[in-house]
Amino acid sequence: MSDIKQYPELEFISEKIKKAITDATLQKESAAVSIIKDGNDVIHIEQTFAASDNTAIISITDKKEILYSEDLLEEMQDVHLETKTDTELHAALKVSSIIINGLSVQTEFVFQAVKDCFDTLSSSYQFVKIIRKNVNALTIDFKFGDHKFQIVVTNNPDEVSITVEFGSGANPKVNETIAADVAKVQQALNKLFKD
Numbered sequence: 001m002s003d004i005k006q007y008p009e010l011e012f013i014s015e016k017i018k019k020a021i022t023d024a025t026l027q028k029e030s031a032a033v034s035i036i037k038d039g040n041d042v043i044h045i046e047q048t049f050a051a052s053d054n055t056a057i058i059s060i061t062d063k064k065e066i067l068y069s070e071d072l073l074e075e076m077q078d079v080h081l082e083t084k085t086d087t088e089l090h091a092a093l094k095v096s097s098i099i100i101n102g103l104s105v106q107t108e109f110v111f112q113a114v115k116d117c118f119d120t121l122s123s124s125y126q127f128v129k130i131i132r133k134n135v136n137a138l139t140i141d142f143k144f145g146d147h148k149f150q151i152v153v154t155n156n157p158d159e160v161s162i163t164v165e166f167g168s169g170a171n172p173k174v175n176e177t178i179a180a181d182v183a184k185v186q187q188a189l190n191k192l193f194k195d
Contacts, residue, residue: 004028008089009056009096010047013079017043017060020070038066056096067100077105102133106193107155111138113192114153114162117185118142125181147174151182160189 006014006028014034018026027035036043044061060067060076067073080093098105111130118125128141128148137154150165164182166175 004030006031006034007047007056009058009092010034010045012083012089012093013058013060013076013098014045016075016079016082017045017067017072020072020075021066041066043067050097056092058096058098060098060100062101065101073100073105073108076100077109097135099135102135103138104135104155107136107138107153110153110155110160110189110193111140113189114140114151114185117188118181121181121184144174144178147171147178149175149178155193159194160186162186162189 010032011028011034014026014028014036018024018036021036021038024036024038027037029035032047034045036045041064043066046059048057048059049055050057062068067076076098079098080090080096083090083093100108103111115127118127122144124145126143128143131139131141131150136156137152139150139152141148141150143149147170148167149170152163152165154161162182162185164179166178
């Protein structure tokens with residue numbers, strides 16, 4: 001199957017991931033799909049194109065989060081920097097979207113920073129789970145002591161916005177504290193990612 005001609009962006013990213021994972025094997029399934037196997041674990045990589053401008057969208061499904069444990073997120077964000085000698089591939093990768101487990105790479109960094117910011121503000125905050133992922137947005141369940149709330153984080157091109165939703169019967173004073181902290185987190189994220 002190695003004679004399958006793949007899209008250059010997909011081929012470059014697939015080879016990069018394979019090289020980073022010791023003893024991994026790469027299977028080229030089609031022009032648009034690669035499978036990387038690491039023991040019993042599988043990373044599925046697929047390339048599609050945006051309808052609006054035909055830029056590449058590389059979707060990576062990594063259920064065991066191997067890319068995280070191999071510290072490949074930052075490399076995926078700046079993958080185009082490694083291709084300066086191939087100007088065509090460099091240009092294509094620079095505008096490509098890389099989506100890992102439903103989130104763009106930068107939105108994944110934003111998510112990690114959200115958790116860190118709440119941890120820094122108070123040890124009473126506890127991340128519970130992600131409810132929804134949508135490339136540049138996610139809904140997250142948090143707890144503040146016994147009080148549950150959800151935040152919606154949207155990573156827009158020019159700003160990160162966070163909205164908070166409280167459950168019924170929540171204490172108004174606690175809600176005020178959480179809302180003030182959400183505003184602080186939003187400000188910190190914009191300073192970190194958008195300034």
